[in-house]
Amino acid sequence: xxxxxxxxxxxxxxxxxxxxxxxxxxxxxxxxxxxxxxxxxxxxxxxxxxxxxxxxxxxxxxxxxxxxxxxxxxxxxxxxxxxxxxxxxxxxxxxxxxxxxxxxxxxxxxxxxxxxxxxxxxxxxxxxxxxxxxxxxxxxxxxxxxxxxxxxxxxxxxxxxxxxxxxxxxxxxxxxxxxxxxxxxxxxxxxxxxxxxxxxxxxxxxxxxxxxxxxxxxxxxxxxxxxxxxxxxxxxxxxxxxxxxxxxxxxxxxxxxxxxxxxxxxxxxxxxxxxxxxxxx
Amino acid sequence: xxxxxxxxxxxxxxxxxxxxxxxxxxxxxxxxxxxxxxxxxxxxxxxxxxxxxxxxxxxxxxxxxxxxxxxxxxxxxxxxxxxxxxxxxxxxxxxxxxxxxxxxxxxxxxxxxxxxxxxxxxxxxxxxxxxxxxxxxxxxxxxxxxxxxxxxxxxxxxxxxxxxxxxxxxxxxxxxxxxxxxxxxxxxxxxxxxxxxxxxxxxxxxxxxxxxxxxxxxxxxxxxxxxxxxxxxxxxxxxxxxxxxxxxxxxxxxxxxxxxxxxxxxxxxxxxxxxxxxxxxxxxxxxxxxxxxxxxxxxxxxxxxxxxxxxxxxxxxxxxxxxxxxxxxxxxxxxxxxxxxxxxxxxxxxxxxxxxxxxxxxxxxxxxxxxxxxxxxxxxxxxxxxxxxxxxxxxxxxxxxxxxxxxxxxxxxxxxxxxxxxxxxxxxxxxxxxxxxxxxxxxxxxxxxxxxxxxxxxxxxxxxxxxxxxxxxxxxxxxxxxxxxxxxxxxxxxxxxxxxxxxxxxxxxxxxxxxxxxxxxx
Numbered sequence: 001x002x003x004x005x006x007x008x009x010x011x012x013x014x015x016x017x018x019x020x021x022x023x024x025x026x027x028x029x030x031x032x033x034x035x036x037x038x039x040x041x042x043x044x045x046x047x048x049x050x051x052x053x054x055x056x057x058x059x060x061x062x063x064x065x066x067x068x069x070x071x072x073x074x075x076x077x078x079x080x081x082x083x084x085x086x087x088x089x090x091x092x093x094x095x096x097x098x099x100x101x102x103x104x105x106x107x108x109x110x111x112x113x114x115x116x117x118x119x120x121x122x123x124x125x126x127x128x129x130x131x132x133x134x135x136x137x138x139x140x141x142x143x144x145x146x147x148x149x150x151x152x153x154x155x156x157x158x159x160x161x162x163x164x165x166x167x168x169x170x171x172x173x174x175x176x177x178x179x180x181x182x183x184x185x186x187x188x189x190x191x192x193x194x195x196x197x198x199x200x201x202x203x204x205x206x207x208x209x210x211x212x213x214x215x216x217x218x219x220x221x222x223x224x225x226x227x228x229x230x231x232x233x234x235x236x237x238x239x240x241x242x243x244x245x246x247x248x249x250x251x252x253x254x255x256x257x258x259x260x261x262x263x264x265x266x267x268x269x270x271x272x273x274x275x276x277x278x279x280x281x
Numbered sequence: 282x283x284x285x286x287x288x289x290x291x292x293x294x295x296x297x298x299x300x301x302x303x304x305x306x307x308x309x310x311x312x313x314x315x316x317x318x319x320x321x322x323x324x325x326x327x328x329x330x331x332x333x334x335x336x337x338x339x340x341x342x343x344x345x346x347x348x349x350x351x352x353x354x355x356x357x358x359x360x361x362x363x364x365x366x367x368x369x370x371x372x373x374x375x376x377x378x379x380x381x382x383x384x385x386x387x388x389x390x391x392x393x394x395x396x397x398x399x400x401x402x403x404x405x406x407x408x409x410x411x412x413x414x415x416x417x418x419x420x421x422x423x424x425x426x427x428x429x430x431x432x433x434x435x436x437x438x439x440x441x442x443x444x445x446x447x448x449x450x451x452x453x454x455x456x457x458x459x460x461x462x463x464x465x466x467x468x469x470x471x472x473x474x475x476x477x478x479x480x481x482x483x484x485x486x487x488x489x490x491x492x493x494x495x496x497x498x499x500x501x502x503x504x505x506x507x508x509x510x511x512x513x514x515x516x517x518x519x520x521x522x523x524x525x526x527x528x529x530x531x532x533x534x535x536x537x538x539x540x541x542x543x544x545x546x547x548x549x550x551x552x553x554x555x556x557x558x559x560x561x562x563x564x565x566x567x568x569x570x571x572x573x574x575x576x577x578x579x580x581x582x583x584x585x586x587x588x589x590x591x592x593x594x595x596x597x598x599x600x601x602x603x604x605x606x607x608x609x610x611x612x613x614x615x616x617x618x619x620x621x622x623x624x625x626x627x628x629x630x631x632x633x634x635x636x637x638x639x640x641x642x643x644x645x646x647x648x649x650x651x652x653x654x655x656x657x658x659x660x661x662x663x664x665x666x667x668x669x670x671x672x673x674x675x676x677x678x679x680x681x682x683x684x685x686x687x688x689x690x691x692x693x694x695x696x697x698x699x700x701x702x703x704x705x706x707x708x709x710x711x712x713x714x715x716x717x718x719x720x721x722x723x724x725x726x727x728x729x730x731x732x733x734x735x736x737x738x739x740x741x742x743x744x745x746x747x748x749x750x751x752x753x754x755x756x757x758x759x760x761x762x763x764x765x766x767x768x769x770x771x772x773x774x775x776x777x778x779x780x781x782x783x784x785x786x787x788x789x790x791x792x793x794x795x796x797x798x799x800x801x802x803x
């Protein structure tokens with residue numbers, strides 16, 4: 001014991017020094033947030049917000065505000081504290097962090113506050129788009145701004161006009177994801193408002209071509225295009241998209257109905273679903 | 282002697298201490314000698330021979346992997362949820378845990394497996410699934426709700442089986458009463474068989490029901506029955522032109538006044554349900570699943586409606602031969618119900634379940650994943666179905682002969698809504714708690730419609746308020762995760778996309794608010 005004791009103490013000391021030497025980084029904070037550990041993220045960003053390096057401190061301040069929005073238990077007071085920090089960041093620069101802060105000012109007003117402030121959200125979205133429409137923040141914001149306009153901003157405005165208004169956002173979308181999301185948001189609204197469904201078709205076709213959807217959404221879009229084309233008398237396109245569904249989604253539950261439709265169109269009904277693929281003999 | 286008597290208790294105590302110490306020492310020594318990695322998994326399927334199947338799979342896995350020891354923790358379903366939640370919160374959870382519904386804050390306790398499921402399963406070497414990504418070896422491609430958590434856009438669970446309800450029948454009794462060798466093939470034949478059984482019971486003064494039923498099992502047949510009967514209504518409500526509608530959309534359509542309990546299709550579906558009640562065990566809404574199974578085993582019911590997870594237990598218990606068939610839903614040629622429906626009917630897509638999830642804090646991630654790979658390999662899944670008589674979830678694996686009677690019918694029409702679940706919790710419970718007005722003595726279709734007409738609207742709204750809040754919180758949570766992932770992207774090549782909650786998930790917030798804003802029904 002007399003010889004092992006000091007060795008143990010020295011080892012422990014070395015480990016403590018090593019731990020202290022491994023400083024936390026911004027990536028540690030973002031990783032914690034990506035792993036749903038907002039408490040840890042907030043603590044990391046709070047430490048880094050005191051960093052002498054301005055860029056690190058600025059991003060840490062931004063990260064701390066994002067963490068504050070989801071740190072449990074959430075409250076409007078906490079959200080408003082985050083909002084103040086985002087406002088400071090937005091005012092102090094048009095860099096990536098400043099644009100991110102503008103994005104969050106819109107999101108706070110749209111969703112994070114218990115009572116949404118739709119007008120403020122719309123204003124913040126417009127400011128973000130005006131500041132840098134091509135930024136990744138503005139591109140992601142387009143479809144969310146569209147939903148705000150379609151469903152919440154002015155409920156006295158006739159649905160037809162809301163859709164017209166939102167369609168003007170389409171040229172601003174530059175990334176495939178932003179374009180796809182925007183077209184889908186518009187098509188969804190056409191159905192939701194029970195407008196003439198053919199109005200949705202060009203948006204569905206554009207979204208399908210861009211193909212930045214999850215599998216469930218893509219399968220739905222293929223069927224929607226086929227159904228609307230059939231109703232419009234465009235049997236060639238209807239057949240093409242019914243066939244796409246059968247081919248791309250061999251286990252989709254709509255196979256029988258799609259084959260019934262194809263038979264009614266007088267086309268190739270397609271083979272039955274590959275039985276083996278569904279786990280049957 | 283006096284000394285011995287005086288200190289006898291002390292001697293006994295000392296002896297007990299020594300024995301206990303020896304046992305502890307012995308076991309500790311044993312543990313130290315076992316150099317194997319131990320992984321534990323918990324599950325709550327105590328039916329039939331499921332535990333035996335899992336034990337056999339463990340034995341085979343340990344043969345192939347001598348450095349790993351696997352422990353199965355089987356917990357009764359009645360206590361599984363509080364048990365596993367306590368374990369996970371306390372940090373003593375098993376490496377793998379079977380998923381159970383209503384699990385809040387799932388990502389806090391479990392880790393996603395998206396990176397793993399795109400790799401081939403090495404245990405499928407030498408089989409047709411060699412080289413196939415693990416995800417694509419599952420019959421539903423891991424698209425089921427237990428595997429793929431839509432709100433988080435991540436895969437968490439690896440599933441093992443699937444289930445469907447069937448009517449199991451006593452072959453001997455059916456033959457004796459009706460002269461039939463096989464089950465009824467149409468709805469009218471089914472009603473005729475039930476009529477024969479009732480007459481036979483009356484003539485012989487027997488307590489004998491055509492169909493054994495319980496409060497635990499009726500819902501399976503009820504949902505399928507209304508879903509099949511209401512296909513034409515579903516088509517009329519498919520305003521999004523997707524050839525499918527969800528239960529939530531059906532609830533939204535109800536609030537919009539696009540259907541109600543005076544709609545002829547709905548009245549017909551309720552009449553069908555009423556007829557189901559008339560051939561079922563009297564008072565089944567008060568009887569649990571064990572009562573229904575006991576009735577069947579003791580020949581107080583010729584048929585019994587069971588989910589396939591219970592059927593394998595019947596195989597062990599019944600002293601007579603049994604068979605199984607799917608409920609014969611009325612088709613287009615039925616004189617009463619045919620005009621409301623269009624088949625043939627699918628039972629929907631195969632969606633697998635019994636999902637195992639990986640503990641976020643496991644010390645043995647690789648070993649736990651490896652065991653899951655074996656469990657769902659061609660060899661593991663074959664062992665599972667042959668011993669448990671449950672369905673396999675692995676493509677190409679043939680179900681056992683008995684399990685084959687429970688293979689889901691995936692070909693056919695399936696619109697996706699039963700019109701009885703609606704928005705879930707409150708609305709579903711409201712519709713179900715009033716079923717005594719349909720099936721109880723003095724009940725009927727008119728009584729049921731009168732009982733629920735005034736309350737469904739309010740129950741849907743209660744659900745929608747919760748769903749709107751949950752959808753909004755999900756959007757907020759995903760904002761933060763998307764931002765974190767964006768900021769983690771390499772700085773010299775920044776990812777141009779901020780992957781927020783999907784358009785569909787964010788639109789749900791507005792959809793629910795829009796429905797809630799509709800004026801309540803008078």
